[in-house]
Amino acid sequence: MADHEAIVIGGGISGLSFAYAVASAGQRVLLLEKSDQLGGCVHSERHADGFWFELGAHTCYNSYNGVIEMIEACGMRDQITPRARVSFRLLRDGELRSIPSELSFLEIARSVPRIFGAKKEGQTVRSYYSRLAGQRNYERVLSPMFAAVPSQDADDFPATMLFKKRPRRKDILRSFTLTGGLQTLIDGLASRAEIETTANVEVSRVERTGSCFVVHTGDGRRFSTRTLLLAIPPTQAADLLCGDFPELAKPLQRIRVTTVKSVGVVVAADMLATPPVAGIIARGDLFYSAVSRDTVPDERYRAFTFHLRPGHDAEARMERITEVLGVERRHLERVVERQVQLPAPTLGHEDIAREIDHLTAGTRLSIGGNFFAGLALEDCVGRSFSEARRLYPES
Ligand SMILES: Cc1cc2nc3c(=O)[nH]c(=O)nc-3n(C[C@H](O)[C@H](O)[C@H](O)COP(=O)(O)OP(=O)(O)OC[C@H]3O[C@@H](n4cnc5c(N)ncnc54)[C@H](O)[C@@H]3O)c2cc1C
Known part of the structure; x- marks a missing residue:
């Protein structure tokens, strides 16, 4: 027994x-x-x-x-606990830009006829969403946004796996x-x-x-x-x-699985000039995204967790992290690293x-x-x- x-x-x-x-x-x-x-x-x-x-x-x-x-x-x-109304911003040419400002609405308008009849089944994230929003919008904006979700390139994910419609609890x-x-x-x-x-x-x-x-x-x-x-x-x-x-x-x-490496940094709130954000989405950078604690504001500290692309050494990462945040290394009150595995379907x-x-x-x-x-x-x-x-x- x-x-x-x-x-x-x-x-x-x-x-x-x-x-x-x-x-x-x-x-x-x-x-x-x-x-x-x-x-x-x-x-x-x-x-x-x-x-x-x-x-x-x-x-x-x-x-x-x-x-x-x-x-x-x-x-x-x-x-x-509610999350403060701050949004994710796209990092381009050293500036944090709103996501809608990076989209071409002309291209979206041109894609409208293709939206009807678009099915997720049998499609990759890239093929499905570039059909909905246009190829250029996909490569410039959606692809980095979607990579920020599973902290890896999500272009080849099955489109059915990324976002789901579920009934919502209206009392929550x-x-x-x-x-x-x-x-x-x-x-x-x-x-x-x-x-x-x-x-x-x-x-x-x-x-x-x-x-x-x-x-x-x-x-x-x-x-x-x-x-x-x-x-x-x-x-x-x-x-x-x-x-x-x-x-x-x-x-x-x-x-397939991928290893997600993350580095979290804490900085005194008055040291950072970066406006409050839910997170930073990067394109062609050494990180996919940096998720912020600004969603639950704290008077003393701000924190960002950088989810990193593979293939960069610790020194290069820290240099880029401090550059993006506009601080010096001595201003980082705490640095924590973590590594987990995620599927790459x-x-x-x-x-x-x-x-x-x-x-x-x-x-x-x-x-x-x-x-x-x-x-x-x-x-x-x-x-x-x-x-x-x-x-x-x-x-
Ligand atoms: C950076 C990041 C951000 C995310 N953000 C969100 C989000 O905001 N919202 C959301 O809905 N989802 C999010 N996700 C996805 C979600 O967090 C994960 O998919 C989910 O937590 C995975 O849970 P799991 O229990 O399946 O696997 P895991 O969390 O990987 O747990 C597996 C556990 O098994 C243990 N283990 C492994 N081998 C052994 C062994 N031989 N013996 C004993 N123990 C073992 C590991 O130590 C680990 O604790 C995020 C994921 C990541 C990585």
């Missing part, structure tokens, strides 16, 4: 939302996370004096129904964060009584033994379970499964996701993550909730 009913590998939003859904079905869950902090791509960097800024995900919307359900279940509705702010940043939701989920979380535990192998799964950790421990969810990047999931589940490892290996990706579902159907093994419906937090939560319903249909 298994020691545990359910084990989750990976303490990002996918793993935690699966644990939440299984706990809501009346089962206890053990969650294993390799790093010292839960959250994965959700990482609010917090100062001792209360200031915080986001190194990863920063915005939720009132269309994030699953995320909102969990916020409410954790008793955190009063922690929903259109876009929001939480008091203390989005990590607050991670903390709330991890503190639920039915979920046991263990950080600093890296899973090294997954094995099948009779009707159970045995999870081996890097520090030599073994945990057996009846139900297992892997909520980690696809190549890492493939590594854990390739011994006893080679057929499942194969489609996971075919999913291309056309045909949906077939890989279907193949994974086909291989796990009827088993108590589940694969979650941001490479099914899409990369947004709500896509991860939606995937986890539907897998929890598959495994615990009676709840």
Whole structure:
């Protein structure tokens, strides 16, 4: 018999939302996370004096129904915090410009006849949106804007994966964060009584033994379970499964991933001349975007997290960061680096996701993550909730 009913590998939003859904079905869950902090791509960097800024995900919307359900279940509705009305600006020739000012409306007008009948299915982000807005608008404005969303070039993403229409909760702010940043939701989920979380535990192998799964950790421990969810990047999931589940490892290996490197910097508020912005979008630069904390203004500090293109050394990055912000290096009160993995899907990706579902159907093994419906937090939560319903249909 298994020691545990359910084990989750990976303490990002996918793993935690699966644990939440299984706990809501009346089962206890053990969650294993390799790093010292839960959250994965959700990482609010917090100062001792209360200031915080986001190194990863920063915005939720009132269309994030699953995320909102969990916020409410954790008793955190009063922690929903509005985002100040500041916008993203495009950096061109050293100046921050409004996005509409960079678009050619003549080109958009010429594209109008092509809008009708435009379908996202089978299209890349580049082919779909250049049809809607025109080739030049796409290359100059939309392509860098879309790259800022997943912090990588998104031109070859399937058009269906980038933005989704979902019903909106009219009683919730259109876009929001939480008091203390989005990590607050991670903390709330991890503190639920039915979920046991263990950080600093890296899973090294997954094995099948009779009707159970045995999870081996890097520090030599073994945990057996009846139900297992892997909520980690696809190549890492493939590594854990390739011994006893080679057929499942194969489609996971075919999913492209990219490493997102980010550098967050904090500056005293009175040192910066840059006007308040939600973030800076760059084109042909060494960063895709710099996401700002100006959305929740603070009198003492401002913070920017630069999401970087690969291939530049630390010195070149810091030189460019200080140049963009117009400060000297000694003015940076804090510099924090972080690195995560994100999928880099291309056309045909949906077939890989279907193949994974086909291989796990009827088993108590589940694969979650941001490479099914899409990369947004709500896509991860939606995937986890539907897998929890598959495994615990009676709840
Ligand atoms: C810079 C950035 C900004 C973003 N902004 C937004 C935003 O504003 N809004 C939005 O909706 N989405 C945003 N996203 C997307 C969203 O944050 C991610 O897609 C989502 O958080 C991924 O969650 P996950 O749990 O699937 O994976 P991850 O967050 O990657 O979590 C996986 C976890 O598994 C752990 N792990 C890996 N291997 C092992 C192992 N062998 N054993 C144990 N643990 C392991 C990792 O340490 C990690 O904690 C952003 C993403 C990034 C990178």
